[in-house]
Amino acid sequence: MDKKKESIWKRMGIGQLAIPLTALALLFLFNLIRDPGFFSVVVNINNSGNPVLGGNLISVINSASELAIISMGMTLVTAACGGQDISVGAVGAISASVFIKLLIGMGNVTAGTLTVATLACIATAVAFMMFNGTLVSVFRIQPMIATLILYSCGRSIAYWITGSATPQVDSPIITAIGMTIPGIPVPTPVFMVILVGVILAVIFKRTNTALYTQSVGINQGAARLNGISPTAVKMLAFGLLGVCVAVASVIATCRMSQVSHKTLLVDIEMDAILAVAIGGNSLGGGKFRMSGSILGAYIITMLTVTLLAMGINSVNIKAYKAVVIIIIVGAGSPVIKNRMILWRNRRSAAAVKGGAAS
Amino acid sequence: MKKLIALVLALALCLGMASFAAADDAKVKVGIINLDPSESGYREANVNDLHKVFTEENGYDASFVTAPTADKQLDAFNTFVNEGVDYILVSAAETTGWDEALAAAQEAGIGVFLFDRMIDCDPSLYLAAVVSDMTKEGETAVAWLESLNLEEYNILHIQGQMGSDAQIGRSTPLAEKAAADDKWTIVAEGTGGDSWSEDEARKIAEAAINEGKSFNIVYAENDGMARGVVAALDAAGITHGVEGDVKIMGFDCNKWALRLLLAGEWNYDGQCSPFQAEVIDGMIKTLKAGGQIEGLNEKNQYINEEKGFDATTITEDDVNTYGLGE
Structure with a gap:
């Protein structure tokens, strides 16, 4: 039975997703037992008179958007460089500042000005990420140390760009991006996740990016001997992460119609790294499954929303979250995995012995 | 030629000293230590308010330092003490660890005002604390x-x-x-x-x-x-x-x-309220005119109207x- 199940899982290509999928299933089960009302989805009429979906599940898929998008980019950087970028939140604050400053500077928010501001936002984030990428790929500085620079000074740069503590922009277009488009009850950020996911999927399908990234992550020297430039691959990973960060920062800005350089995407780097790890990806680089990281992002958010729904004060949530995450990450660790295999083998061996004795 | 240059330089130096001395007589030297303006809208308004009040036109020779951490603030504080300013204004990043520095300032005859943030120490170590409750x-x-x-x-x-x-x-x-x-x-x-x-x-x-x-x-x-x-x-x-x-x-x-x-x-x-500069300005002018600071509680605090x-x-x-x- 066990063996059969395993082969099915493998045949379906689930493999490393087994643990995150189990975790997600357990979270669903837990909520089902605790309060089935957790899953109720209602249609509210928002204060602008348009229908909007509401409920805990909607909160999860809506609130996880920024994290899911950044985790995708983080997966690529992790796979290519064997290290993580801890400056994503700070770079997000910078690109968001450019975005909102341009929107305010150009006066009216129209499709045109929005496009210009978004493109500038993406260009900014990509440029800063390229800076990180250069330090990592050309100067061979450890990713965490290289990105520590922007991690510590990025938010000051954002403040310098905004020039005041919280610039705001008031427009129905901005609300439509951050909340919902009138007539479409599903929160817009959800569509942005799908958009970024599809774009990355197409890139992976049409090009050898994934293969090259993995080979650089597994063995740089071997990749170079095969004609793959590790520098180019790493720069590409950081560039794509830049795009992800920019999109996430636009969502976060539009949610509140303002940029506060101190709070925008704050602490998201840790959750993003966690999402990559929960997704079963090795933080040491090499092979990766982007779907795992996306699952990880939703698991983290679902955990938070579950704890909030249980009425646990958010002061204590971090502690509860830590316990669950230790279990998930621990279950996926190679030591525990090997122990489990050993234990299972020993048990089946004992069963065989027992059978022979009778 | 060399002697001439030396003479000119010496003269220039003397003149410079003289002008410094003149400035000393006319202006009140204050050192202002604050937190980083990027911290919040509150801090930004607070820093701007101080810049607006402690100007040359208002009779001050003010130096401003903004630092996010206590150790950098303490460095600035000690520098001001060594420079021999008349007053030091501090909004401390941390409530503890200031006793020695404050005592040194008192010994040097420098008056200290706390603003916005309190420091855990003997209230006699500062002239007044202008804070919010x-x-x-x-x-x-x-x-x-x-x-x-x-x-x-x-x-x-x-x-x-x-x-x-x-x-x-x-x-x-x-x-x-x-x-x-x-x-x-x-x-x-x-x-x-x-x-x-x-x-x-x-x-x-x-x-x-x-x-x-x-x-x-x-x-x-x-x-x-x-x-x-x-x-x-x-x-x-x-x-x-x-x-x-x-x-x-x-x-x-x-x-x-x-x-x-x-x-x-x-x-x-x-x-x-982030606006404490005018209150402190008033207190300094009262002291200069030979008066006493009034309206303080037992902890030498002046509570801002809110x-x-x-x-x-x-x-x-x-x-x-x-x-x-x-």
Whole structure:
């Protein structure tokens, strides 16, 4: 039975997703037992008179958007460089500042000005990420140390760009991006996740990016001997992460119609790294499954929303979250995995012995 | 030739010294140590206010230092003591570790003023501390709520950085009132975290709404978090403000928040005044004229006047006078 199940899982290509999928299933089960009302989805009429979906599940898929998008980019950087970028939140604050400053500077928010501001936002984030990428790929500085620079000074740069503590922009277009488009009850950020996911999927399908990234992550020297430039691959990973960060920062800005350089995407780097790890990806680089990281992002958010729904004060949530995450990450660790295999083998061996004795 | 140059240089030096001495006579030398202006809208307004008051025209020769950490602030403090300024103004990053530096300043005959933030030390080590009473802010807000005479008080309470002065001062009066009065219930409580995050506040409000908790008051401990809650209310179709079902309360009096008050979308905003420069300026001038600083309590504190604004009575003038930032 066990063996059969395993082969099915493998045949379906689930493999490393087994643990995150189990975790997600357990979270669903837990909520089902605790309060089935957790899953109720209602249609509210928002204060602008348009229908909007509401409920805990909607909160999860809506609130996880920024994290899911950044985790995708983080997966690529992790796979290519064997290290993580801890400056994503700070770079997000910078690109968001450019975005909102341009929107305010150009006066009216129209499709045109929005496009210009978004493109500038993406260009900014990509440029800063390229800076990180250069330090990592050309100067061979450890990713965490290289990105520590922007991690510590990025938010000051954002403040310098905004020039005041919280610039705001008031427009129905901005609300439509951050909340919902009138007539479409599903929160817009959800569509942005799908958009970024599809774009990355197409890139992976049409090009050898994934293969090259993995080979650089597994063995740089071997990749170079095969004609793959590790520098180019790493720069590409950081560039794509830049795009992800920019999109996430636009969502976060539009949610509140303002940029506060101190709070925008704050602490998201840790959750993003966690999402990559929960997704079963090795933080040491090499092979990766982007779907795992996306699952990880939703698991983290679902955990938070579950704890909030249980009425646990958010002061204590971090502690509860830590316990669950230790279990998930621990279950996926190679030591525990090997122990489990050993234990299972020993048990089946004992069963065989027992059978022979009778 | 060389001698000539030396002579010229020496002369120039003498002249320079003379001009310095002249400046010393006329101007009061002050060293001002503050926190980083990028910390918040409050700090930005505070730094600007000091720059506006301590000018040359006003009779000051002021040096400004902004530093986010206590060790950098202490370095600046010691430098000012060595330079021999007349007064040092400090808004400390940490409440402890200042005793030695303050004693050294006192020995050198330099007067120290604390502003905005207190330091844990003997009150005789500083001339005066011009500070806000955070508990008074909370009390003012709770008194305002009480004055509404509602049938029921079901409160969604969003707290700031746990353990910070502002959070404790704003939370305690509400918690005490809720414990004492049966009509007052805190239906949900959560914190925006160390950065007072808008998005965390939004999530807490969303969870409360999803769980069907009904509340008629939002008590958010700063404007940003109130904004986060309002985003959740808007999405769920819950009306708020003067005409709405839920009363929105914020703190800090950012200009944008006061405008929302004026528009009737929020109900109350509590001030935490960042304007201490004029009070200190007055004290220094009194001392210079040979007078005594008055209006201090037993801890040498001068408590800043603080207001709470109501959406039904706020005016355009209030927004422009008391609003922080743009």
